[in-house]
Every structure is written in structure tokens, then in C-alpha cells.
Amino acid sequence: MAAGGMLVKVRGDGRAFAMATQQAFGAGGVEVKPILTIPAGVTGMGLAPSSGATWLHVSALSQGEENPWDAAHQLMVPGSSFAAATGAAGADVELIEPDIEQRWPWQQEAGAVPGPGLTEAADRCTFIDQDGKGTKAEGPGFAWSLNDAFSELAKARAGLGVDLEKKLNQVIIAHLDTGYDPHHVTRPINLDTKLQRSFVDGDPDPHDASDHTPDGLGAVRNRGHGTATLALLAGNRLDGTLPDWSGFKDFIGGAPFARVIPIRIANWVVRFTTSTMVQGIEHARQNGAQILSMSMGGLTSAALVDAINLAYDAGMFLVTAAGNNLAGRLTPKSIVFPARYRRVLAACGVMADGRAYAGLAPPTMQGNYGPSSKMATALGAYTPNVAWAIIDCGKMVDMNGAGTSSATPQIAAAAALWLAEHGPLVAQYPEPWMLWGEALRPAECLFHWLRGGSDRTCDGRQSSGRRGTPPRCI
Incomplete structure (x- = not known):
């Protein structure tokens, strides 16, 4: 340590x-x-x-x-x-x-293709499809996790109709990760580069949150964690010319028009400290972020508790990764921090066939969950074998995204869509924390809203047209 x-x-x-x-x-x-x-x-x-x-x-x-x-x-x-x-x-x-x-363990198990080592530059930008090894489930086609049989994020986007861009543009999401690729096709439309920050020690410019790779290591395949999670959160529309994507012409991200503040808290190998997390969360709070997506976590900390509490009391919805482990290995299998805190929604995993992202064949990477006392504030999103944008390969998006890193931005996108739909109503709550702490109990409400559409209250019942009152969970 x-x-x-x-x-x-x-x-x-x-x-x-x-x-x-x-x-x-x-x-x-x-x-x-x-x-x-x-x-x-x-x-x-x-x-x-x-x-x-x-x-x-x-x-x-x-x-x-x-x-x-x-x-x-x-x-x-x-x-x-x-x-x-x-x-x-x-x-x-x-x-x-x-x-x-x-350090965040997000890579596939040892021996996975192409592995964490060095490759030829051209090989880095070669498409990698879904992988069913280790009893992992595969989904039907490209970007399957957005579809009606799964997360219904595409349907929720469509439900906002012609006001999709206008409404989502009012939602501010903080994305805490390794940074972003300024030149990738999936870069979000409304990436707020004016508010971008890096808290990584040694970065030359604290106002540049782009992902930096040390000289001579550009051929490492397993890098660009932030570029990939950002694409799942708010990735731009693909133009149908991406290699091996068979003419796909839709948004790759769940909330494509949201305003996203990129905050770099970890270096290119996803190494971070407690202080970079704390500073990232506080930067998000000070700049009015309503939603925070962080696909990493680790140990608890008193400083982290204070940062989380300040953000929660300001009305911020925080979703962070539950953590990953290797099946059959002595690795921690319960939810890590800050996802473990009750004021943070833990992003766990569910696979394409409906099985939990657990119980896989050794030594496959799988998702953390538990203890049972935490699961009331946990939610599953689809992983593995989801879209994974590849840094420094301008138009390459693989289909082997895995880990609870992939689940986290999908849940944040769902929260953004909910807030885009109900934004005018949330001001009725006398305290900011009431939006997520009482009115919207995330583990239940987001699921019911996605399943029931925007004409339902968050407890899944028909709203009877009463769209003028804040939706509540009972």
C-alpha cells in the first residue's frame, strides 16, 4: 500500500x-x-x-x-x-x-486478446467483437444494450421527441475518469471543455482533461478507459462508416446532448488517489453538476465521505462503479467505495441473457455486488460485450466493453434522461437533496421509469395525466 x-x-x-x-x-x-x-x-x-x-x-x-x-x-x-x-x-x-x-482493475483476465501488452499500432485499431468466453453472455448485434429488449435508453431518448436536444442540454453531468480523446468520433456534442480539469499529479495543464499516454507507450491496447466510458454516457452519432458496424447510424451514448464536464482524476493506467477523487467530486459540485458518473472506486476515506455528503446535499445524483473481480481468484467481491455509501448508487452488472454479471468461469472478470444491506441503493446495467470506443483510433468502437465500468455511464445516462423529462418540476422540492434522496429512489425509480415510460410515476403506476407534480417513489 x-x-x-x-x-x-x-x-x-x-x-x-x-x-x-x-x-x-x-x-x-x-x-x-x-x-x-x-x-x-x-x-x-x-x-x-x-x-x-x-x-x-x-x-x-x-x-x-x-x-x-x-x-x-x-x-x-x-x-x-x-x-x-x-x-x-x-x-x-x-x-x-x-x-x-x-488502481482500478478494469482490464480483461490475463490472456485475453489482445491483452494488456504492446501491439502494433495498426493492431490497436482493429475491431474486436463480443467475447463469450468464461460463460459471458453475448448480445444481439451492435449497441444492443440501448435497445427495447434491454436498457430501453434509445426508447427513452425517442420519448423526448423534438425537444431531446433542448431538454438534455439543460442537464449537467460530471464525468470523472482518465480523460477523453479530443479527436474520437464519439466525443460528446456538448463536452464542456471550458470547465474541464485534471487533478492528476504531473499533468502539464490542470485545465486540460484529455487523456495523456507517456511517450513510447502509444501501442498499449488497454488504455483510454475514460474515452470509452464517456462514449457510453453521451457519445455522438455514428455516421455509418465505422469499421465492422454495418451501417449503424445512431447515437452511441445514452444521453448524447447532455452537457458533460470532463474531469481527469486518474492517469492512463487508471491509477488514482483518494485526493484526486475528492477534488474531482468537489469540482463537479462547484460547477453545478446534477449527475456524476465515475467508473472506478476503491477504499473508504473520511475525506471522501465529506466530499460525497456535500455533493449529495447539493442535489447531485452520484453513480459509481461497484467494482470488478476475477472469478475463482482471491479478489474482493463486494461493492467498493464510494459506491458502497448509501448516498451513492452502485452500478452493478447484468448480462444480455438476464443473468447477473457474476458466477462466471475462472479467471473471467466479473462484477462485484453486496452486501445485502447495500443493494437497496444499487442498480444493474448491461455488461459485458457492450460498445467500447478505442482511444487514438478516431472511428474505432469495439464490442467487448466489460466490467462495471461499462454499467456506470448507462445508469448516469438514464438519470440524465429522467431529469431532462422532469426538469421543470424539480424546483418544487424545498431542499436540493430531496430530488434524489426522497423523490427519486434511484434503484427503483429509474428502472420503473425506463420500463413504463415518462407517463408513469417512479413507483411504476400510471400517472393519470398528472404531469404537473413531481414524480415520487412511495
Whole structure:
């Protein structure tokens, strides 16, 4: 377990803490950067009233090969130079935790074609069809998951009629991932490049969220995670000339006209930290995102909890991946964080034949689920063998997309379509969190709305034409 520094929660704005750390370690020994501010007097569903607090990322506090949690505890041992300095300066430290480096396991099992290794550049851009190995189900044709027998996302889009573009353009979705390919045909129509951000350490421009691959590694096939999930979320219309797509001329994404803010929180091999997740969620909140789609996750964190609660109280719908595991291997099989939190909808998997995305033959990748206490706020979407746009191959879209990474943007797209339909009504709720927390219980309502169409309430009953009241789940 590695850490990229420490995360420290202090009361107030953190200035006293910054002075104390400079005293303890020297002016050039540490770098202190605020990553999340909890306003004074916050009284939402997730946060108690407070005098205000700040989460800070502090570099260079964790040294050597020690366990990062041991390092965090050692910093606060009475008598240590750090504890003495912060106490003397009046820097009221509430919490400290390591900024854990994590990697999202989204690739196919070892030995899958073409595998995670290097290939010829031309081979990277060769179409890969669905794969039924390991007892995985295959769907009928291209973009099958959008069809009426499956997610009905295409039908829900059609239900918005001539107002599809106008209504979806009012919905703001934050897409947290490895970034995007500026030149791919599936790039969303309304990608908000003015608000794009990168929180990945080492990126040259924090206002550029495009996916970067190190020099010399462009032939690695298993990269471009963000390009592919973004295409499922809001991918543009294909023109019928894509290789091996048999004249397909429709949108590849579930919510193609939504306004999408690209936020890069992980590098090209999907390595991220707690702090990049926290900063990405907060950037989404500060810029008015109504929906957040994040096809990754990992360990829990107090800083992550605060970021989620602030976003939830602001009325944001958060859907994140449940996680992946290898069948027959000792890998975690229950839902990861932040999908595990009750205020986040966990995206699990269901296959084309209706089976759960689990119980596959070893060592096939499959989706996480459980515990049962979480499943009331979990929802399945179709995976594997769904569309998967290939970075740096301008018109290539494979059909071997897999993992709960593929499920997540489909659910976010469904939420966007629902919000596009009912947007004028949501202002009736006195508190922003009521939209998703009470009015729309996502695991039930999105399913019933897709199945019943926009003329039904979220509990699946006929609305009797009462379209002027906010839809509710009972």
C-alpha cells in the first residue's frame, strides 16, 4: 500500500496548520494544498452544523517503506515535532489519513486478446467483437444494450421527441475518469471543455482533461478507459462508416446532448488517489453538476465521505462503479467505495441473457455486488460485450466493453434522461437533496421509469395525466 502524502482535516481555513508544518519540517520540506472546504454552518442531511473545516493535502509527510497508516499515527503521537508544532500554533487537527494510491482493475483476465501488452499500432485499431468466453453472455448485434429488449435508453431518448436536444442540454453531468480523446468520433456534442480539469499529479495543464499516454507507450491496447466510458454516457452519432458496424447510424451514448464536464482524476493506467477523487467530486459540485458518473472506486476515506455528503446535499445524483473481480481468484467481491455509501448508487452488472454479471468461469472478470444491506441503493446495467470506443483510433468502437465500468455511464445516462423529462418540476422540492434522496429512489425509480415510460410515476403506476407534480417513489 502506497500513499501520495497525507490528508489532514483541520478546523478553519488551514492557514495556522500550514504555518505549523513549515515550522516542523522547514519551509521547503512540505507542500500544503487545500482540496476540500466544508463551509461553516453546513446543516444538510449528511453533515452536522460546524464552524467550518478544510481538508488539506500535505506532501512529503510519509517517508520510507512504512505502512502509510502507521505514518499517519506517528505524526500525531504526543511529543512528536509535528504534534508539538500544530498544537503550539493552535492548528486544530480533526483527522489525518494517508492519501492512498489505488488502481482500478478494469482490464480483461490475463490472456485475453489482445491483452494488456504492446501491439502494433495498426493492431490497436482493429475491431474486436463480443467475447463469450468464461460463460459471458453475448448480445444481439451492435449497441444492443440501448435497445427495447434491454436498457430501453434509445426508447427513452425517442420519448423526448423534438425537444431531446433542448431538454438534455439543460442537464449537467460530471464525468470523472482518465480523460477523453479530443479527436474520437464519439466525443460528446456538448463536452464542456471550458470547465474541464485534471487533478492528476504531473499533468502539464490542470485545465486540460484529455487523456495523456507517456511517450513510447502509444501501442498499449488497454488504455483510454475514460474515452470509452464517456462514449457510453453521451457519445455522438455514428455516421455509418465505422469499421465492422454495418451501417449503424445512431447515437452511441445514452444521453448524447447532455452537457458533460470532463474531469481527469486518474492517469492512463487508471491509477488514482483518494485526493484526486475528492477534488474531482468537489469540482463537479462547484460547477453545478446534477449527475456524476465515475467508473472506478476503491477504499473508504473520511475525506471522501465529506466530499460525497456535500455533493449529495447539493442535489447531485452520484453513480459509481461497484467494482470488478476475477472469478475463482482471491479478489474482493463486494461493492467498493464510494459506491458502497448509501448516498451513492452502485452500478452493478447484468448480462444480455438476464443473468447477473457474476458466477462466471475462472479467471473471467466479473462484477462485484453486496452486501445485502447495500443493494437497496444499487442498480444493474448491461455488461459485458457492450460498445467500447478505442482511444487514438478516431472511428474505432469495439464490442467487448466489460466490467462495471461499462454499467456506470448507462445508469448516469438514464438519470440524465429522467431529469431532462422532469426538469421543470424539480424546483418544487424545498431542499436540493430531496430530488434524489426522497423523490427519486434511484434503484427503483429509474428502472420503473425506463420500463413504463415518462407517463408513469417512479413507483411504476400510471400517472393519470398528472404531469404537473413531481414524480415520487412511495
